[in-house]
Amino acid sequence: MRCAESLRVQAYFDGELDAISAADIERHSDACAECRALLEDLKQVRAALRQDLPYASTPPALRARIMRALDQEGASQRPRPNPGRRTSWRPGPFWTGALSGIGGAAIAISIVFVFLGSPITDPLLDDLVNAHVRSLMPDHLIDVVSTDKHTVKPWFAGHADVSPVVADFAQQGYRLIGGRADYFDHQRAAVVVYQHGSHVVNVFSWAEANAALPRNTTRNGYHLAFWKTGNLVYCAVSDTGWDELLGLVHLLQDLAANDIRE
Amino acid sequence: MLVLPHLDAAYRFARWLSRSPSDADDVVQEAMLRAFRGFDSLRGSDVKGWLLTIVRNCHLTAATQQQRRGLVPLPEEHDAQDGQAMIATTPDPESASIRRDDERTLDRLMSALPEEHREVLLLREIEEMDYREIATVTNVAIGTVMSRLARARAALKARWLHETEGESRAVR
Numbered sequence: 001m002r003c004a005e006s007l008r009v010q011a012y013f014d015g016e017l018d019a020i021s022a023a024d025i026e027r028h029s030d031a032c033a034e035c036r037a038l039l040e041d042l043k044q045v046r047a048a049l050r051q052d053l054p055y056a057s058t059p060p061a062l063r064a065r066i067m068r069a070l071d072q073e074g075a076s077q078r079p080r081p082n083p084g085r086r087t088s089w090r091p092g093p094f095w096t097g098a099l100s101g102i103g104g105a106a107i108a109i110s111i112v113f114v115f116l117g118s119p120i121t122d123p124l125l126d127d128l129v130n131a132h133v134r135s136l137m138p139d140h141l142i143d144v145v146s147t148d149k150h151t152v153k154p155w156f157a158g159h160a161d162v163s164p165v166v167a168d169f170a171q172q173g174y175r176l177i178g179g180r181a182d183y184f185d186h187q188r189a190a191v192v193v194y195q196h197g198s199h200v201v202n203v204f205s206w207a208e209a210n211a212a213l214p215r216n217t218t219r220n221g222y223h224l225a226f227w228k229t230g231n232l233v234y235c236a237v238s239d240t241g242w243d244e245l246l247g248l249v250h251l252l253q254d255l256a257a258n259d260i261r262e
Numbered sequence: 263m264l265v266l267p268h269l270d271a272a273y274r275f276a277r278w279l280s281r282s283p284s285d286a287d288d289v290v291q292e293a294m295l296r297a298f299r300g301f302d303s304l305r306g307s308d309v310k311g312w313l314l315t316i317v318r319n320c321h322l323t324a325a326t327q328q329q330r331r332g333l334v335p336l337p338e339e340h341d342a343q344d345g346q347a348m349i350a351t352t353p354d355p356e357s358a359s360i361r362r363d364d365e366r367t368l369d370r371l372m373s374a375l376p377e378e379h380r381e382v383l384l385l386r387e388i389e390e391m392d393y394r395e396i397a398t399v400t401n402v403a404i405g406t407v408m409s410r411l412a413r414a415r416a417a418l419k420a421r422w423l424h425e426t427e428g429e430s431r432a433v434r
């Protein structure tokens with residue numbers, strides 16, 4: 001026969017009680033041997049489950065399968081790029097297939113080795129990856145939600161220290177979904193957020209007069225591509241493939257070049 | 263995509279709801295696609311709870327279809343060794359082997375529990391959701407969550423004791 005308080009003892013264990021009820025239960029279990037034993041059981045079951053329960057994470061093959069399915073879903077939702085305007089960086093179907101599997105991984109790894117110039121422990125890279133990961137948490141991605149560059153760009157004027165290039169590349173598969181300000185390197189960096197298929201791409205930008213541009217690199221599975229326009233340093237971060245990420249980088253670089261010419 | 267950080271949670275949940283690993287794979291993929299298509303229907307900020315609700319619905323749909331077709335899959339034998347589940351690398355081979363034994367035991371005991379017990383245990387202990395969130399995902403009242411959780415924990419504990427009876431090693 002269970003003590004009548006057993007459900008409240010469980011709620012206490014699960015952190016569901018307010019302070020007064022919790023104190024009440026603590027007093028009760030001091031006096032009730034059965035509830036003390038219950039608390040011990042609850043602790044043991046929790047410890048066993050948290051320590052020894054298998055299937056902690058998604059198998060890589062399944063994760064890859066799901067990412068492919070989501071990419072296809074994303075591709076069928078956005079308009080097909082005009083074949084005449086197909087840009088040279090976009091790989092054809094053969095390369096898409098060849099790059100998607102082991103080939104892609106091998107190439108990504110070789111790129112990492114080629115570009116691995118800056119020291120691994122660069123705090124800037126950590127900051128960027130952390131900011132990207134944090135942005136993927138609920139409610140952190142976007143401060144200003146808009147697919148219109150005429151909304152996003154002026155928003156930065158009041159919220160960030162720099163004014164980056166902003167454009168919607170939905171036609172090319174990179175949908176502008178909004179902007180955000182992130183504190184970064186002692187200034188308010190502007191972050192433009194794009195969606196490519198199922199992937200989020202954060203494009204960070206901040207003013208940097210003379211420091212060397214970090215090399216493109218991969219950290220914790222996220223690719224980081226750097227470039228500079230005037231005194232603005234840009235970094236695009238995402239878990240897309242390198243080809244997809246550099247595709248956006250080239251679009252943004254072309255846009256900035258046109259801006260300067262005009 | 264905002265649900266991607268919760269893919270592992272979705273996988274764990276599906277893996278423990280479904281009786282076969284391949285069913286679980288299909289359920290997770292279907293759930294991720296549904297979440298992707300219907301992202302706008304998310305209300306509030308609890309993305310994980312929302313995704314797990316979708317996983318659960320996908321699982322129930324798949325299970326109903328299988329029942330209708332008369333397919334009741336046998337629980338598959340799975341060796342904990344081949345899972346990517348070997349979470350940590352323990353330097354000491356002896357403790358690693360005890361750990362594997364514990365994993366297999368727990369795996370077997372959890373699989374033997376009724377589904378409604380497995381799901382509350384998983385949501386509470388592994389996904390660390392509170393009673394209200396669990397009630398939303400499993401679509402029952404909070405009081406039901408509390409009593410199910412109590413029964414599930416007691417059942418797991420009792421089975422574990424029964425399993426390890428006569429062994430020198432007690433439950434940790």
